[in-house]
Structure formats: structure tokens, C-alpha cells
Amino acid sequence: MSGIVLPRRQLIARAGGLVAAAGALPLLSGCDAINEAPAVRKILSMGEEMHRASQRALTDRDALAREFTRADLSPVFRPNGTRLPEGEAYAAHAARGFADWRVAVTGLVARPLSLSMADIRAMPQRSQITRHDCVEGWSAIGEWTGVQLSRVLAAAGLKDSARYIVFRCADRIGDADYYESCDLVDALHPQTILAWALNRQLLPIANGAPLRLRIERQLGYKHAKYLSAIEAVASLDGIGAGKGGYWEDRVDYEWYAGI
Amino acid sequence: MTDLPPAMPPVRVYRHRLPTRLWHWLNALTLLVLLMSGLMIFNAHPRLYWGQYGANHDRAWLEIGSTRDAGYLRVGSWKVDTTGVLGRWTDGEGATQRWAFPSWATIPTRYSLADGRRWHLSFAWLLAIALTLYMLWTAFGGHLAKDLHVRRGEWAPRHIWRDIKDHARLRFPAGEAAARYNILQKLSYIGVIFVVLPLMIFTGLAMSPGFNATAPWLIDLFGGRQSARSIHFIAAWALVAFFLVHIAMVLLAGPVNEVRSMITGWFRLPPAKGERA
Structure with missing residues (x-):
């Protein structure tokens, strides 16, 4: 969940025309007007689609992200995004050590589930030492332990009509809950896990306690923290603003964050 | 007066073929957008x-x-x-x-990592596709053999040193010699087309977590993702340095003639010594 992006953008976008006209630097404002033009944004979004399509088409869909050794770990694994979800409900869960935390698995599944942290830890576990790449440019290496998402989805019985997996989070930024989504290629990838431990310790709150997604071939903001629900859907329409994630909806981050 | 020879008409040569001109201007735009959007991305974590x-x-x-x-x-x-x-x-x-980096140097001018990435990742396609085509044309269309190929004599240290001295004294080739690239031009163009621009593309790709999974050798080549990011940054400034020298040379060698030749292809040879009336 890396992304310190000012949520002022929409406001600025609306005022953009006025600012551009009144700007002290007409040339630069002209550039910004180009940046805001819907047709330009549409063309620019083709670049993302080309990256996604070419990576899916030309690269091995099951290729594993590099796994490191403990000698390679970052001395400090930097948290980013929400570091402490607001609200009494989360605070109460944290005070009880997340003993009553549940993760709902719903949507296009044959057997909806409600998993406790004990249920999740009772399933077969995977540990992986991987590099976390923030969209901002920094990287940190950490050791993650958790259950493969594919096992959870298999237990729930993913229906054939499911195309995407949506991850609901307990943290709210501004006026909306954080959420993310991915396609089934990444959802069923062996390194995509629901992690409850970082560097062999229980996941710290700043890093997403009690449970976060690890989706190792994409950038940090896809790795949803404070997971409360997992939903299988046929389409991302109607979820949030329909772009598949909190930052995607708000500032136009790429939905496919493999680049 | 009547003793003077009649003024010789300036000799014009067809110096830049269409692919070179097209690629030059497309590349100028592409690199400008990539640099300014790249500085925006850098601003997210400087x-x-x-x-x-x-x-x-x-x-x-x-x-x-x-x-x-x-x-x-x-x-x-x-x-x-x-x-x-x-x-x-x-x-x-x-x-x-x-x-x-200040707003006059970035795309967009106000801070937006998301928009900077949109511009950068889209124009990266233009750079990569145009460069690939231009490299193929350079290698197989005769540009390499005809214009960029460094001849045996040109590798001589004495020859290179003389060209450096000529550049430093702003003594530019005239007459027939001006129709061809000199050794420093050849080396810098070859360096940009075959070394620095590919380095930009590959260090950029090495920062893609998706591509890393498929091609871990690429990231190993650069010594890690953060090393790739550092090399990407350094190489970008190497291109800026090339641009500054390039512009300085154009201005000193005759900006109208130089720019016109990159638009129309036709270059007017500066008269050699003694030809001047």
C-alpha cells in the first residue's frame, strides 16, 4: 500500500481550467491542460494496457518472483500508506490480539467462508523472502509467512464465472475504505499469499496486522493490508469507482502494477 | 572587381535520409517527455x-x-x-x-506520481519501438556502413586527438569534409543509439516487478533493482549532457543550415578555405 499521493487531485482537476488560464506560466499550464484532457488520458492509459497485455502474452505467467535469503533482508522494513487504521472497532481487535478477527470469503464461490486467524494458521503455510517494490521507487526485502490464496479459494470453491478477486480492507483513507483487486493469474500464483507474519514475527500493525496480501509480481499498493474480506467477482464495475482499487479510483494508478 | 571569379553556388548534399529525420524529431519529443515525467517519478522518492x-x-x-x-x-x-x-x-x-525537482521541470507540473507514470510508461513504448526500428534500419539500411562506420584511420589516437582539438577550437570541417560525420560525432551517435538508449530501456524494464520474475538475469546484470534505478538516473543525465553538447555544436556550426538539413535532408556545405570569394 505504498502511495503518498495528495488526495487534492480531484479538486485540482476541477479547478484546473481556471488555474491554467490564470497561471503565471502559461506554457506549463498548457502542458497541464494537455495532461487533464480526457482524450489524452485515454491514449496514455493504452500504454498501461500494452504493458499488461505484453507481459501476460510474452512472459511466463507462473514465473516466480526472486526469493532471497535471510542475509539479504532489509535491516528495517519500511511501512507505508495506513500505519494505524482509525476507529474503535480496529483498536478493540488489536487489543484482543485479533482473536476475533474474521476474513469473509464471498462472491462467486460455492461455499462462502468466514475464517478466523486460527483457521488461517491451521492451513498449510508458505514462507518467502521477497523484495517489496513501492510505486514511489524504493524497495525493501522481507520474509513473509501465510497461506496461499489459491488454497483459500479452493476451499471456498471458486466458480467458473469468477474473473477477479477483490480484497476489502479495514483501513479507511479519507472518505473511502481501501480495497484492491487482481486477476486470476496473480490470485492463483503460488507466491500470492495471505501473510500474517513478517520476518517471523506477527505482522506489525503498521505493516497490515493481522493479515495482508502479498502479490509479489506487482507494486506495493496492490498488497492490501488489514484484510477483512475476499470477494470473487465477474467484473470490477460497480466496485468503488470501478477501476479496481483505492488509488486506481482516486489518482489513476495503474490497475496492472507489474511495471 | 571583374578579376574576381564568379561566386560559386553553395554545394548542397543530401545528408539525412527520411528515417533519420523522422526518428530524430520523434526521439526529441519522446526523450523530453520521458525526462520530465521521469523527474516527477523521482520526486516521489528522491x-x-x-x-x-x-x-x-x-x-x-x-x-x-x-x-x-x-x-x-x-x-x-x-x-x-x-x-x-x-x-x-x-x-x-x-x-x-x-x-x-521544480514544477517547470516535471510532467505534470503539480505533484502527481500517477500521472508522471502514465506519461513515462506510455512514451517508453514510443522510445523502444522507434529505437528498435531505427536500429534495424541503421544496421541493415546502410546508415551504419555509410555514415556511422568508423574507418580504420579514424581509430588512430592522433586522428581522434586532432578532432578533439578542432572541436575545442571551434574549428569545424568545411567543404567535402563537412559532408561526413567526424570521428567524435560517429562515436557519440553510436554511443547514444547502441549504448545509452538501450541502457535506459533495459534499466527501466529491470525495475518492473512483473518482468523481474520472468527475466531475473536482467536485474542481476545491473546488480539489483535499486542499482538499476540508479543507473537509469545516471544514464538519463548522460543523455541530457549529450543534448547540451549537441545543441551547442548545432549553434556553433550554423543553426539554420543544421536544423534545415534535419528537416529537409539537404545540407549546404560550408565553403572550404580558398573558396570564399
């Missing part, structure tokens, strides 16, 4: 590292930052005050900003 990882708690070899009332650039242990340009500057509305 620190560079060597190795696989690197974040705020790790030692950065390069950093642009600010103290309470000054901006600075730090490279290793060398630190320089950059107030007004880098790290701390005043925007068009008079407000103090603390982003690394």
Missing part, C-alpha cells in the same frame, strides 16, 4: 541506492532534500545548497514547495 533494496532507513548515495529553510543535493558525503532549484523552491503562486 533518493538513490545501490543493490537489491533501499528505502528511507537505508543509506542513499544520492539524495535531494530540504532542511527547514534550504534545499540541498547530497552525493555521497558531498553536499551543495540548491535552494530555489532543488529540494526547496517557490512555485508560480509564490508558495514554498519541497519536492526535489
Whole structure:
């Protein structure tokens, strides 16, 4: 969940025309007007689609992200995004050590589930030492332990009509809950896990306690923290603003964050 | 008066073929957008590292930052005050900003990592596709053999040294010699087309976590993702340096003739000594 992006953008976008006209630097404002033009944004979004399509088409869909050794770990694994979800409900869960935390698995599944942290830890576990790449440019290496998402989805019985997996989070930024989504290629990838431990310790709150997604071939903001629900859907329409994630909806981050 | 020979008409040569002209101008635009959107992306985390990882708690070899009332650039242990340009500057509305690069240098002008990435990742396609086509044309369309190929005699240190001295004294080739690239031109064009631009593309790709999974050898080649990011940054400034020298040479060698030749292809040969009436 890396992304310190000012949520002022929409406001600025609306005022953009006025600012551009009144700007002290007409040339630069002209550039910004180009940046805001819907047709330009549409063309620019083709670049993302080309990256996604070419990576899916030309690269091995099951290729594993590099796994490191403990000698390679970052001395400090930097948290980013929400570091402490607001609200009494989360605070109460944290005070009880997340003993009553549940993760709902719903949507296009044959057997909806409600998993406790004990249920999740009772399933077969995977540990992986991987590099976390923030969209901002920094990287940190950490050791993650958790259950493969594919096992959870298999237990729930993913229906054939499911195309995407949506991850609901307990943290709210501004006026909306954080959420993310991915396609089934990444959802069923062996390194995509629901992690409850970082560097062999229980996941710290700043890093997403009690449970976060690890989706190792994409950038940090896809790795949803404070997971409360997992939903299988046929389409991302109607979820949030329909772009598949909190930052995607708000500032136009790429939905496919493999680049 | 009547004794003087009649003025010789200027000799024109067809110097730049269409692919070169098209690629030149497309590339000029593409690189400008990539540089300015790249500086926006850098603003999101204005620190560079060597190795696989690197974040705020790790030692950065390069950093642009600010103290309470000054901006600075730090490279290793060398630190320089950059107030007004880098790290701390005043925007068009008079407000103090603390982003690394100022708004006149970035796309878009206001901070938006998301929009900077949109421009950067889209124009990266233009750069890569156009460069690939141009490399193929250069290699197989005769550009390499005809224009860029360094002849045996040109490799001689004495020849190279003389060309360096000629450039330093702003003594430019005239007559027949001006129709061909000199050794420094050849080396810099070859360096940009076959070394620096591919390096930009591959260090850029090496930062893609998706591509890393498929091609871990690429990231190993650069010594880790953060090293790739550092090399990407350094190579970008190498291109800026090339651009500055390139523009200086165009201005000194005759800007109208040079720019016209890159538009129409036709270059007017500067008269050789003795030809001047």
C-alpha cells in the first residue's frame, strides 16, 4: 500500500481550467491542460494496457518472483500508506490480539467462508523472502509467512464465472475504505499469499496486522493490508469507482502494477 | 572587381535520409517527455541506492532534500545548497514547495506520481519501438556502413586527438569534409543509439516487478533493482549532457543550415578555405 499521493487531485482537476488560464506560466499550464484532457488520458492509459497485455502474452505467467535469503533482508522494513487504521472497532481487535478477527470469503464461490486467524494458521503455510517494490521507487526485502490464496479459494470453491478477486480492507483513507483487486493469474500464483507474519514475527500493525496480501509480481499498493474480506467477482464495475482499487479510483494508478 | 571569379553556388548534399529525420524529431519529443515525467517519478522518492533494496532507513548515495529553510543535493558525503532549484523552491503562486525537482521541470507540473507514470510508461513504448526500428534500419539500411562506420584511420589516437582539438577550437570541417560525420560525432551517435538508449530501456524494464520474475538475469546484470534505478538516473543525465553538447555544436556550426538539413535532408556545405570569394 505504498502511495503518498495528495488526495487534492480531484479538486485540482476541477479547478484546473481556471488555474491554467490564470497561471503565471502559461506554457506549463498548457502542458497541464494537455495532461487533464480526457482524450489524452485515454491514449496514455493504452500504454498501461500494452504493458499488461505484453507481459501476460510474452512472459511466463507462473514465473516466480526472486526469493532471497535471510542475509539479504532489509535491516528495517519500511511501512507505508495506513500505519494505524482509525476507529474503535480496529483498536478493540488489536487489543484482543485479533482473536476475533474474521476474513469473509464471498462472491462467486460455492461455499462462502468466514475464517478466523486460527483457521488461517491451521492451513498449510508458505514462507518467502521477497523484495517489496513501492510505486514511489524504493524497495525493501522481507520474509513473509501465510497461506496461499489459491488454497483459500479452493476451499471456498471458486466458480467458473469468477474473473477477479477483490480484497476489502479495514483501513479507511479519507472518505473511502481501501480495497484492491487482481486477476486470476496473480490470485492463483503460488507466491500470492495471505501473510500474517513478517520476518517471523506477527505482522506489525503498521505493516497490515493481522493479515495482508502479498502479490509479489506487482507494486506495493496492490498488497492490501488489514484484510477483512475476499470477494470473487465477474467484473470490477460497480466496485468503488470501478477501476479496481483505492488509488486506481482516486489518482489513476495503474490497475496492472507489474511495471 | 571583374578579376574576381564568379561566386560559386553553395554545394548542397543530401545528408539525412527520411528515417533519420523522422526518428530524430520523434526521439526529441519522446526523450523530453520521458525526462520530465521521469523527474516527477523521482520526486516521489528522491533518493538513490545501490543493490537489491533501499528505502528511507537505508543509506542513499544520492539524495535531494530540504532542511527547514534550504534545499540541498547530497552525493555521497558531498553536499551543495540548491535552494530555489532543488529540494526547496517557490512555485508560480509564490508558495514554498519541497519536492526535489521544480514544477517547470516535471510532467505534470503539480505533484502527481500517477500521472508522471502514465506519461513515462506510455512514451517508453514510443522510445523502444522507434529505437528498435531505427536500429534495424541503421544496421541493415546502410546508415551504419555509410555514415556511422568508423574507418580504420579514424581509430588512430592522433586522428581522434586532432578532432578533439578542432572541436575545442571551434574549428569545424568545411567543404567535402563537412559532408561526413567526424570521428567524435560517429562515436557519440553510436554511443547514444547502441549504448545509452538501450541502457535506459533495459534499466527501466529491470525495475518492473512483473518482468523481474520472468527475466531475473536482467536485474542481476545491473546488480539489483535499486542499482538499476540508479543507473537509469545516471544514464538519463548522460543523455541530457549529450543534448547540451549537441545543441551547442548545432549553434556553433550554423543553426539554420543544421536544423534545415534535419528537416529537409539537404545540407549546404560550408565553403572550404580558398573558396570564399
